[in-house]
Amino acid sequence: MSKMEIKRKSIMLPGPVDVPDEVLMSMSKPVINHRGEEFHQLMSKIEKISKDLFKTKYNVIVLSSSGTGGAESAVMNIIRPGDKAIVPVFGEFSGRLAQQIEAARGKVVRVNAPLGTAPSIEQIEKAVSENKDAKAIYLVYNDTSPGTTYRYAKELGEIAEKYGMFYVIDAISVFGGDVLPMDEWHADVVIAGSQKCLFTPPGLALVGVSDDVINYVRKDPPYTTYFNYASYVDFLAKYETPFTPALPLFYALETALEKIASVGLERTIEKHKIGAQAYYSAFETMGLQPFVEERFRSNVVISIKYPQGVDDIKFRKYLENNYNIVITGGFGELKGKIFRIGNMGIIERSKILPTIIAVGYSMRAQGINVNVEKAIEVAEEKLKGLDNV
C-alpha cells in the first residue's frame, strides 16, 4: 500500500538508533486490551527489568511520549509558578531544559560553562548555597549537542541531599550506556528515552520517581493530567497505565529490555565504553580532535572537530552516499564545526569499524590526509574488549 521506499541505512545518529529486527518485529503483535491480563504480564516484566536497570527501590513508570515529554513530566510535577530551580547549562539540551522550566513559569538559576566543558561541582554548589530556596536541581547527564557527559552527577546528588532539594537527572540520551544508580546517587527523578541506548523505537520515556516526589505531587497536584506521576504510580500497582499506552512500543521495549537483561547492565555499560574508546583512539590516530575536554567526554556521543577546510554538509553527504551510513553535524553554534556519531544501543564491530572507515575515507575525499589503516588497527585493538569471554 505505502509507496515510500525506505532504503536501509546504518543509522549512527545520537538517537534514534538502529533497532534490531527482533525488536522491530515484536511491534506487529496483535492489539490486546490494555486493561486485561496479557497487558498486566507485559507491564510487570517491563517494570521488573526497569527497576534493576535504574537500581532503584522506587517506581519506574513508562510514559507514552518522546524524551521531551519525559523532561516535561519532571518539570510539571515539581515546578509550580514562581518556584526556583538550579540548572547547569553546557549545551543545547541543558539550555532547553532551563527554558522548559521557564515556560512552566519557574525561575531558573543557570550555572553556565562553555561548550565542550561543564561547570565544576564548586560552581554549582556556590549557586545552590546562594539559592537555598530553590526547589530542585535539574541536570542533563549527557548533553548530546556538544557530546558532554557530566562526570560529577554523583557529587551533585550529595549536594541536593545536603540542601534538601529535589534532584532530577535527565538521562534521556545516556541511560543504559553509562552508570547511573538512581538511589545511590540520591536522584528523585531519572528520565530515560526508549530510542537511545535502549535500542527501542522513539515514543516512550521511562521515568524513575522517588516516593518523596510522589508524596509532594499528592499534596500539591500538578497542572498536568497526562504526566501526573501519582496516577502512573497508582496504576502501576495493578500493572497498568492511567491512559491508553502506545502498545506496539511497549512490545518493543519488552523485547529490548529482555536483551539487555540477558547481557547484564554492567557489561552493557562496559561495551559502550569500549566502543567509545575505539572511536576516540581511532580518530586521534587520524589526527582528528575530540571536541570535548577529556574528563567530560561522552561514551554515547562521539563529537569530533572538523579539520580546517572540511565542509560539514559536503562531508556528510559524501559519507552517506558512498558508505550508506548516517551521522550528524553540530547543533546551534557548533553547526559546521563538529560531526557527531551515536554510540548507543547495540555496540558491535560491524557498526563501529565501517563508521570509522567511512569517516576516514570521506576525510580523504575532502583532501584531508588521514591514516585510515592505522586508525582501524588501533580501534580493533580496543574492540577486542567486546569479545565474548
Added chain:
Amino acid sequence: MSKMEIKRKSIMLPGPVDVPDEVLMSMSKPVINHRGEEFHQLMSKIEKISKDLFKTKYNVIVLSSSGTGGAESAVMNIIRPGDKAIVPVFGEFSGRLAQQIEAARGKVVRVNAPLGTAPSIEQIEKAVSENKDAKAIYLVYNDTSPGTTYRYAKELGEIAEKYGMFYVIDAISVFGGDVLPMDEWHADVVIAGSQKCLFTPPGLALVGVSDDVINYVRKDPPYTTYFNYASYVDFLAKYETPFTPALPLFYALETALEKIASVGLERTIEKHKIGAQAYYSAFETMGLQPFVEERFRSNVVISIKYPQGVDDIKFRKYLENNYNIVITGGFGELKGKIFRIGNMGIIERSKILPTIIAVGYSMRAQGINVNVEKAIEVAEEKLKGLDNV
C-alpha cells in the same frame, strides 16, 4: 525472545480496536532520520490526507501521545490559571475533561445531563450567556462511557462564534466514524485518536488547530513545551515535528490514512452508520434495550442495557471464552448495568455478525431467551448497505 503468548482475539472494544495486518506490518520498517527527506515525505502525506479528513484549511498536527495527551494539549494551550471554560458533562470522559481543565487551574462551568442523554443546546447557551467571560467551550463529541454522541455540535459552534469563545471538540473516539467538518462547524481545536476509527495502534493524537489559537499561543505562551501548538505548526511547515516522533506509529498512521482516503471519508462514515444500525436493530430484535436516548445514540459505541439477572463479568467471560471476542462493560456508575461494543475502524460483516451472534448465544447461556436467528436476519438486511456498488 519474548515468551508471552498473545492469542489473537477479535477486539471489539470502543478502542483500541483491531488493527489490520497491513497497518501492523508497516511499523517494522527501519528507523529513519526524523530530520531527513524520507521523513519529510512521510509527514507531508500524513498532513495532506489529515487536512482532507478534518475538512480544514488550518494545520493538523500529530502529537506522540495518547488521546488524553491530545486533550491535555487543548487544555494547556488555551487555559491559563483562572480562565473559565464551559463544559457539557454527560459521561465519564466529559467529566474527566472538566477535571483536566481544573487541574490546569481553570474554572469550569459544567452543564450537566443524566447519563444516556445530553444537555440541550438551550441549556448550554444559557450557561454561555451567563458566563460571557468564559474563554472556551470544551465538547466531548462522543463520550464512550455511556455511548453518547452530542448531536448539536454544529449549533454549539455557532454559539461559540456568536460569543467569541474558542470551541474545542474532543473527537478522540469518533473522528473518522461520524461527520465533523472542522471549519464549517467553527471549531478551533479538533482532537482525534489514532486507535479508534483510524484503526492505527494507540499512541498518536491528531489535532486540528485554527490560526486564532496559534496566534493566541504566540502572544501568551503556554506552560507546556511538549504540547506547544506553535512549535508543532512551525515544524510542520518543513514537514517535521518539534520533538522526536514515535516513528513506527507514524508509519502505521500513513498506511491507515491511505486506506481511508482510498475508500473516501463520506463512505467511511456511512459504513460506521450502517454498522451501528445493524447492531441496534439486531439487539432490539432480541428484546435488548439501547442505553442511550435515540437522538444521541453513537455510531461508534453501541451501549446496551443488561436484562434483569445477567451478571456483567460472567456474561463477558462466557462470550470471550466461547466466541473469542472481547467487548466491554460499563464505566463508573454504569458498571454492571450495560455492555458496550466498539463499531470503529474497519467496518465489515465478518466482525459485526459474529459479535451479534456471540452476544445472542451468551445471553441464552445466561438464561435470557433471545431470538438470535431473527436478529441476524435483521442485521444482515442492514449490512447489505456495506456491499460494494
